[in-house]
Amino acid sequence: MTTPPPSAAANRARRPTWRDPRLALGVLLVAVCGLLGAKLLGDADNTIEVWALRHEVGPGEPLGGAALTTARVRFTSAEQADRYLATSQSLPSGLSSTRALMAGELLPRAALSDTGGASLVELPLTVPATGVPETVKVGSRVDVWATRKGTTRAERLLADVPVVALSSTGSGLSPSVERQVIVGLEQDQATGIGEIVGALSDATILLTRQAAQ
Structure with missing residues (x-):
């Protein structure tokens, strides 16, 4: 009776170790994604809600709620942000524009006049x-x-x-x-x-x- 040859030893998958470059690459990708996500969330938190024009407004026209909408903007400096009127500040009554303003334009402080509703x-x-x-x-x-x-x-x-x-x-x-x-x-x-x-x-x-x- 012929004795069958011994079967080959099974190759078992080895657990990845910290020295495995594939594992290190995966950890690096997860870390980078986490940092990018944190940066995006941080940038979103730095935006300021300001008033913007819903439609075109001419010089001397009143700036009421119907003419305005809101927009979130991330400014590069506090000085730049101060040029526009934030929604956290209430609009004075009788506010009008001193120049033509285009639809979608942010509401600049320099173009505002508190004339008590008086027209030009x-x-x-x-x-x-x-x-x-x-x-x-x-x-x-x-x-x-x-x-x-x-x-x-x-x-x-x-x-x-x-x-x-x-x-x-x-x-x-x-x-x-x-x-x-x-x-x-x-x-x-x-x-x-x-x-x-x-x-x-x-x-x-x-x-x-x-x-x-």
């Missing part, structure tokens, strides 16, 4: 096309200068007033000689509107704008 008085101006800087648009703040007939000296009649509306320059084939510009006056400025209109009646008007640095 619109003053139409007929200005030579060459007297309107190309950078002037709705929402720009301008100075209004007038040079009366028979004189060569210009007088500044209005300072830092917002442009409420602005006509186009016309087509390239038939450019406009004059442009219609409507500026907004605060209530204290509007008290002298009669003198302003009289001074503008026989004068050539020029607009100037302080360009951003």
Whole structure:
């Protein structure tokens, strides 16, 4: 009777040890994922909820709840965050905008005016096309200068007033000689509107704008 050959010893899987590079790599991946998750949560906690525009708002228009929504933003510094109005601060009554604000724009403190709900008085101006800087648009703040007939000296009649509306320059084939510009006056400025209109009646008007640095 033939004796069967001995069976080969079974290879048992060895338990991974700390020296196993696969185990070390797995531990490293878990640690990296944990750090990334902690950083994302930390960044989320650093966001600040501020007011933003729900729709476009023109100069002098009131800024009530219907015009505003909220947005969470992570600012790089406290100084940058202070430029905008946080939702933790209550909105003053009669708040209005001093310039045009676009839909989705964060609500800047510099563009706010607490006028008690008073609206701007619109003053139409007929200005030579060459007297309107190309950078002037709705929402720009301008100075209004007038040079009366028979004189060569210009007088500044209005300072830092917002442009409420602005006509186009016309087509390239038939450019406009004059442009219609409507500026907004605060209530204290509007008290002298009669003198302003009289001074503008026989004068050539020029607009100037302080360009951003």
